[in-house]
Amino acid sequence: DTAVSQTPKYLVTQMGNDKSIKCEQNLGHDTMYWYKQDSKKFLKIMFSYNNKELIINETVPNRFSPKSPDKAHLNLHINSLELGDSAVYFCASSPQGLNTEAFFGQGTRLTVV
Amino acid sequence: GEDVEQSLFLSVREGDSSVINCTYTDSSSTYLYWYKQEPGAGLQLLTYIFSNMDMKQDQRLTVLLNKKDKHLSLRIADTQTGDSAIYFCAESMWAAGNKLTFGGGTRVLVKP
Numbered sequence: 343d344t345a346v347s348q349t350p351k352y353l354v355t356q357m358g359n360d361k362s363i364k365c366e367q368n369l370g371h372d373t374m375y376w377y378k379q380d381s382k383k384f385l386k387i388m389f390s391y392n393n394k395e396l397i398i399n400e401t402v403p404n405r406f407s408p409k410s411p412d413k414a415h416l417n418l419h420i421n422s423l424e425l426g427d428s429a430v431y432f433c434a435s436s437p438q439g440l441n442t443e444a445f446f447g448q449g450t451r452l453t454v455v
Numbered sequence: 456g457e458d459v460e461q462s463l464f465l466s467v468r469e470g471d472s473s474v475i476n477c478t479y480t481d482s483s484s485t486y487l488y489w490y491k492q493e494p495g496a497g498l499q500l501l502t503y504i505f506s507n508m509d510m511k512q513d514q515r516l517t518v519l520l521n522k523k524d525k526h527l528s529l530r531i532a533d534t535q536t537g538d539s540a541i542y543f544c545a546e547s548m549w550a551a552g553n554k555l556t557f558g559g560g561t562r563v564l565v566k567p
Contacts, residue, residue: 346497373553383492383541385557398554432497441486441505442547442555446498 345369348433348447355423356455363418363450365433371445372438373397374416376408379430379449388431391416392438423454459546461558468566473531475561477544480525484546487520488555489529492541501529501542539565 346367355361367374375398376388390398394410405421416433430451436444458480467473479487484506490498504511504518504527511518517530527544541562545555 375554377555383560385498385543385555385560387554387556390554400554434498436553440553441503442488442553443500443503444555445500446490448497 346433346435346445346447348431348450350450351448352451352453354453354455357423357425359423360419360421361423361452362420363431363433363452365416365418365447367414367433367435367445369435369437369445371435372413373436373442374410374413375434375436375444376416376418377432377434377446379432381429385432389416389418420452423452425454428452428454459544459556459558461542461544461561463559463561465561465563466566467534467563469534469536471534473529473534473538473563473565475529475531475542475544475563477527477529477558478525479527479544479546479556479558481546481548481556482522482525483548485553486547487518487527488545488547489516489518490543490545490557492543492560494540498543534563534565536565536567539563 373392375390389408391410407419430449433447434444488503489501515532519528541560545557
């Protein structure tokens with residue numbers, strides 16, 4: 343059983359479109375995250391939710407809107423896609439507590455053309 | 456501020472030991488982690504160490520933490536070709552919402 347699953351795995355879309363990436367975890371974790379990995383493999387946090395509440399929003403353009411309908415799901419909606427949004431987006435989850443033992447999904451490779 | 460740095464590349468012969476180094480700047484780090492990323496895959500948590508420890512061993516993996524110098528290392532004993540991947544160190548801070556701050560990754564190539 344996949345612990346953290348993201349869909350789709352690949353997403354190719356045109357500039358200006360709106361798209362969503364879905365994430366689900368079956369680990370019973372309270373905290374979920376979105377990370378962005380650029381073409382140089384650099385990973386940076388975008389958002390963190392704890393029990394459906396936004397905890398971290400790291401200077402991300404407001405074209406990116408996370409939504410957490412329940413603590414097992416954290417979706418990422420992106421409006422007006424730009425070329426610079428092309429990256430791999432990783433969802434992750436971790437239990438509450440001092441140890442951020444985060445489990446990552448397989449990633450969604452977004453290509454904006 | 457937060458800054459985590461790693462060397463970019465490491466080449467090692469199969470059967471030798473690999474040592475991957477990482478430095479960080481924030482002394483309030485709570486835990487430090489090592490993740491492995493194989494091509495086209497997600498990140499796999501390898502091991503972690505609490506900031507008040509200085510060593511942790513887990514089978515072929517040994518983590519050393521020098522808190523005074525803010526230096527973290529990962530030693531892989533008897534390196535195998537399946538160990539070829541990108542290795543990321545990361546720090547977390549309870550006060551910062553437990554987000555992970557990653558280094559740029561070290562690409563390890565294991566030669567037969």
